[in-house]
Amino acid sequence: MKIIIVGNGKVGYAIASQLAGEHHDITMVDSSPTALHRAENALDVMCIQGNGSSISVLKEAGAQSADLVIAVTNLDETNLLCCFIAKKLGAGHTIARVRSTEYRRDADMLKKEIGLDMVINPDLAAAQEIARIVSTPSAFSVEPFAQGRIDMIGFDVTAQTHVAGRSLSEFSSHTLAKVLFCVAVHEGEMVIPNGAFVPQIGDKLYMIGAKGQLQHMLHSLGHSQPKVKAVSILGGSRTAMYLAWELKKRGIKSQIVEMNHQKCLILSAELPDTLIIEGDGTDNDLLREEGVFAADAFVSLTDRDEENLLMALSAQRAGVGKVLAKMTRPNYMDLVQDTRIGSIISPKDLVANQITRYVRALANSEGSVVESLYKMMGGQVEALEFTAGPECRELLDKPMKDLPLKNGVLVGAIARDKEIVIPDGNTCIREGDHVVVVTKSMAADDLMDILK
Numbered sequence: 001m002k003i004i005i006v007g008n009g010k011v012g013y014a015i016a017s018q019l020a021g022e023h024h025d026i027t028m029v030d031s032s033p034t035a036l037h038r039a040e041n042a043l044d045v046m047c048i049q050g051n052g053s054s055i056s057v058l059k060e061a062g063a064q065s066a067d068l069v070i071a072v073t074n075l076d077e078t079n080l081l082c083c084f085i086a087k088k089l090g091a092g093h094t095i096a097r098v099r100s101t102e103y104r105r106d107a108d109m110l111k112k113e114i115g116l117d118m119v120i121n122p123d124l125a126a127a128q129e130i131a132r133i134v135s136t137p138s139a140f141s142v143e144p145f146a147q148g149r150i151d152m153i154g155f156d157v158t159a160q161t162h163v164a165g166r167s168l169s170e171f172s173s174h175t176l177a178k179v180l181f182c183v184a185v186h187e188g189e190m191v192i193p194n195g196a197f198v199p200q201i202g203d204k205l206y207m208i209g210a211k212g213q214l215q216h217m218l219h220s221l222g223h224s225q226p227k228v229k230a231v232s233i234l235g236g237s238r239t240a241m242y243l244a245w246e247l248k249k250r251g252i253k254s255q256i257v258e259m260n261h262q263k264c265l266i267l268s269a270e271l272p273d274t275l276i277i278e279g280d281g282t283d284n285d286l287l288r289e290e291g292v293f294a295a296d297a298f299v300s301l302t303d304r305d306e307e308n309l310l311m312a313l314s315a316q317r318a319g320v321g322k323v324l325a326k327m328t329r330p331n332y333m334d335l336v337q338d339t340r341i342g343s344i345i346s347p348k349d350l351v352a353n354q355i356t357r358y359v360r361a362l363a364n365s366e367g368s369v370v371e372s373l374y375k376m377m378g379g380q381v382e383a384l385e386f387t388a389g390p391e392c393r394e395l396l397d398k399p400m401k402d403l404p405l406k407n408g409v410l411v412g413a414i415a416r417d418k419e420i421v422i423p424d425g426n427t428c429i430r431e432g433d434h435v436v437v438v439t440k441s442m443a444a445d446d447l448m449d450i451l452k
Contacts, residue, residue, distance in 0.1 A: 001024045001025065001067040001068060001359065001362065001363055002024075002025045002027075002062065002065065002066050002067050002068075003019060003024050003025065003026050003027070003066065003067060003068045003069075003070065003359070004026075004027045004028075004029060004058075004061050004062065004063055004066045004068070004069045004070070004086070004091075005019075005026065005027070005028050005029070005070045005072065006029045006030070006052030006053075006069065006070065006071040006072065006073060006079070006082050007029075007030060007052060007071060007072040007073035007074070007079070007097075008028050008029075008030040008032070008035040008036060008038075008039050008047075009035070009072065009073070009074060010328050010348045011072045011097065011122060011347075011348045011351055011352070012028070012030070012070075012072045012073075013035075013038070013039060013043075013348075014348040014349060014351070014352040015070060015072065015351070015352045015355050015356075016028055016039060016043055016045055017042075017043060017352075018352045018353075018355070018356050018375075018379070019355070019356065019359060020043045020044050020045055021379070021443075022356070022359075022360075022443050024359070026043070026044070026045040026046070027045065027046045027047075027048060027061045027062060027066075028045050028046070028047050028048070029047075029048050029049075029050060029052045029057060029058075029061050030047075030049065030052070031049065031050060031051055031052075032049075033049055036048075036049055048060055048061050052071060052073060052078065052082045053078050053081040053082045053085065055085055055089070058082070058085055058086055058089060059089065063085075063086040063089045063090070063091050064089045064090040064091070065090065066086070066091045066092065067091075067092045067093065067362065068091070068092060068093045068094070068095065068359065068362065069082070069083060069086040069087075069091045069093070069094045069095070070094075070095045070096075070355060071083050071086075071094070071095070071096045071097065072096075072097040072120075072351075073097075076096075076097070076098045076099060076100050076103065079096040079097050079098065080096055080098070080110065080114055080116075082096070083095070083096045083114060083115070083116055084114045084115065087114070087115040093117040093118075093362060094115065094116055094117055094118075095116070095117060095118040095119075095120060095355065095358065096110075096114075096116055096118075096119055096120070097119075097120050097121070097122065097351070098110070098119050098120070098121055099121055099122065099123050099238055100238075101238060101241055101242070101270070107119045118354075118358055120351050120354055120355070122347035122348060122350065122351045123237070123238040123239040123242050123347065124242045125347060125350040125351055125354065126239050126242075126243075126326065126345050126347040126350060127239050127242035127243040127245075127246050128242075128246055129142075129345055129350060130243055130246075130299055130324055130343075130345055131243060131246035131247055131249075131250060131252075132144065133322075133324060133343050134228050134231060134247070134250075134252065134297050134299075134322060134324070135227075135228070135250055135252075136151075136153060136214075136218075137225040137226075137227070137228050137296070137297065137321060137322045138153075138155055138218045138223040138224065138225050139153040139154055139155050139218075140154050140155060140156065140204075140342055140343040141153065141154040141206075141343065143372075143374040143383065144372070145208075145372050145383075145385045145413070145415070145434070145436045146385065146413075146415035146420075146434040146436070149210065149211075149415050149420060150208065150209065150210060150413050150415055150420060150434075150436060151208070151209070151210075151211055151214055152182065152206055152207070152208040152374065152383055152412070152436070153206065153207060153208075153214055153218075154183075154204055154205065154206045154376075155204070155205060155207075155218070155221075155223055156202075156203075156204055157199045157200065157201055157202065157203040157204070157205055158201060159201055160222050160223075161199070161201075161221055161222060161223065162220065162221050162222045163199050163205075163221055164199055164200060164201050165198060165199075165200070165201075166198065166199075167195060167196055167197065167198050168181050168193060168194075168195050168196075168197050168198075168199070169195030169196065172195075174220075175216070175217060175220040176216070177209070177213050177214075177216035177217035177220060178209060178210075178213045178420075178422045179207045179208060179209030179213050179214055179217045179422060180207060180208050180209060180410075180412050180413065180422050180423075181193055181197075181205055181206070181207045182206050182207060182208050182383070182410055182412045182438045183205070183206035183376065183381055183383075183438060184197060184199060184203055184204070184205050184206070185203060185204040185205075185377065186199075186200065186203045190376070190377050190380045190381045190440060192381075192408055192409075192410050192438065192440055206376070208383075208412040208413045208422075208436060208438075209413060209420065209422055210420040213420075213422075225321065225322075226296070226321075227296075228252055228296040228297045228321075228322060229252060229253065229296055230252070230253045230254070230255075230295040230296050230297075231243075231247055231252055231253070231254045231255075231295055231296065231297045231298070231299060232254075232255055232257070232292045232293070232295040232297070232298045232299070232315075232320075233254055233255065233256045233257070233298075233299045233301060234256075234257050234281040234292075234298070234299070234300045234301060234302060234307075234308075234311050235256075235257070235258065235281065235300065235301040235302035235303070235308075236256050236257075236258030236260065236263040236264065236266075236267050236276070237301050237302070237303065239301050239326065239347070240256050240258075240267075240299075240301050241267065241270055241271065243299065243301070244256065244271045244274045245271075248273060248274075253273075253274075254274050254275075255274060255275035255276070255277060255290075255292070255295070256271070256274060256275070256276050256277065257277045257279060257281040257286070257287075257290070257292060258276065258277070258278060258281075259278070259279065259280055259281070261278060264276050264278045277290050277292075281302070281307075281311065282307065282310070282311060287314075293314075293315055293318035293319070293320050295320065296320075296321055296322060297320065297321065297322035297323070297324070298311075298312070298315035298320045298322070298323050298324070299323075299324045299325075299326075300312045300315075300323075300324070300325040300326065301326050302326075305326075305327050305328055305329050308325040308326050308327065309325060309327070309341070311325075312324070312325035312341045312342075313341065316341060316342070322342055322343075323341055323342040323343070324341075324342060324343040324344075324345060325341055325343075325344055325345070326344075326345045326346075326347065327344050327345070327346055328346065328347070328348060349375070353373050353374060353375055354373075356373055356375075357370045357371075357372065357373035360373070360443075360444075360445035361445075363445055364445045364446050369386070369387075369445075369446075370384050370385070370386065370444075370445055371385045371386065371387060371434070372384065372385035372436075373385075380440065381438065381439065381440050382438070382439050382443070382444070383412070383436060383437070383438050383439075384436070384437050384439070384444055385434055385435065385436050385437075386434075386435050386437065386446070386447035387432070387433070387434055387435075388429050388430065388431055388432065388433045388434075388435055388447055389431065389432075390431060391448075392429070392431075392447050392448055394448065394451065395429055395447070395448070395450075395451060396428075396429055396430060396431055397428050397429075397430060398428055398429075399425060399426050399427070399428055400423055400424070400425050400426070400427050400428070400429075401425035401426065403451065404451055404452040405450055405451065405452070406439075406449075406450060406451065406452050408439060408440035409437065409438070409439050409440075409450045410437070410438040410439075411423050411427075411429075411435060411436075411437055411450070412436045412437065412438050413435075413436045414427070414429065414433045414434065414435050414436070415433065415434035415436075416430065416432070416433050416434075435447060437450055
C-alpha cells in the first residue's frame, strides 16, 4: 500500500517503523530536516520536507494516488486540514491525530464533515489502557478482544506464584478456571508455551480468557489483590484528564498533582470530582502531607520520562500496591525492565498498533480482517482478533488437531454468541466466531494466514 505520514515526531516515527517493517511504500512529510534525516537513515521510507497541510507539498508526496494519509503533527487543526485536503486530492483513506479534550465528543461529526476514516488520540488510548490495568491490579497489561468479552493479561511470576516450578499442564489440572496460558517471557526470550512448559521466578506469563475466569485463575495463582479504590496521578496532562474520566466510570477516585497554576484551574473546572493538588510532585514533604503515596495506585504522567521513572520508583519504594509510568523514549525501556516497575505505558506504541490494525484491514478488505491487534516485546509476538467468515472455509468446522497450523501459532480463545471457548484439539471454528490468535514473528492480516 502507498501510505503518506505527515508529522515525524515520536508517534509518526513509531507508525512508520511498524508499517515499513511490513513492506508498505511509505512517504514521510515534515517541516524539520533533522527529523526527516533520522527517519531516512533508519527506515526504508521516502522523505519530503515541507508543510503537510500545503496542497503543493501533498501533491509532491503523491496524495492524489495514496491509499492512506496519516496526519500526526503536534497540531490537531493541521492534522484535520491535511486530511481534508488529501481526501479532496483523491487519497483513498485518511487518519488524523486529534488530542484536544475539546474534540472528544466531535469524532463522529469530524468523520462525516471532513471525510475522516479514523480519529486517533494517543492520550485517550493511554488513559483507557491505564484504567484497564488499574482495574486488574495483579496484571501489568490488560488487552481486550471481542468487544471486551475476552481479555489477555500479563503478570510476573514471583516466589509467591503457585505455578512457579510446575508445568502448566500439572497446575491447570488442579484448577477449574478455563483460561489458556498463551505467551511466556523467559530470560528475555518469547515462548509460545505448551503444557510441558515450566515457568520460573522472574518470568512473565500471559493468559487469555473471559474476565471472570481470569480472576479465578489469578486467585488460584496466588495473585489476587484488593480492588483499587483510589489513584494518585502525577502530572496534569491531557492523559491525566482522560484518565480521571475513565476511572470515574469505574467508580475509582483520583487525585492529580500538578505544578502549573493555570493547568490546575483547568483541571478543577473539568474534573469537579477529582482532588487537584497544586505543587511540585517530586517534593517529598508535599507527597507526605497530601498522602499521595497512600493511594492504592500511583500513575506518573509528566512530560519527562526521567521524572516518571524516578517517581514511579519512589512510589514503589513507599509501598504503593500498583505503580504505572508513561514512557516515550525506546532507549529507556531496557533500564525500565531492570527496575521491574509494575506497568509501562507508551502512547505512541498504542497508536501505532491501532494504525497497523487498520492498515492490515484495508489490505485485506475481502478476507477476515484484523479487528484487534496487540504487539509484545517489540513486535516479536502479536495477538490478533479475526471474525471467521465464509471465505475461511478451509478451516471452518474442522477439529483444531486436524488443522495444519504454522509453527509459532496458537488459537487462544473464541467468542461464539454469548459463549467464550478456550479451544482444545477437538474444538472447531465456526462461521461468525471471533477468533483470537497469538503468533510469533508473523505479520498476519487474514485468519487463513495461520495455516501452512
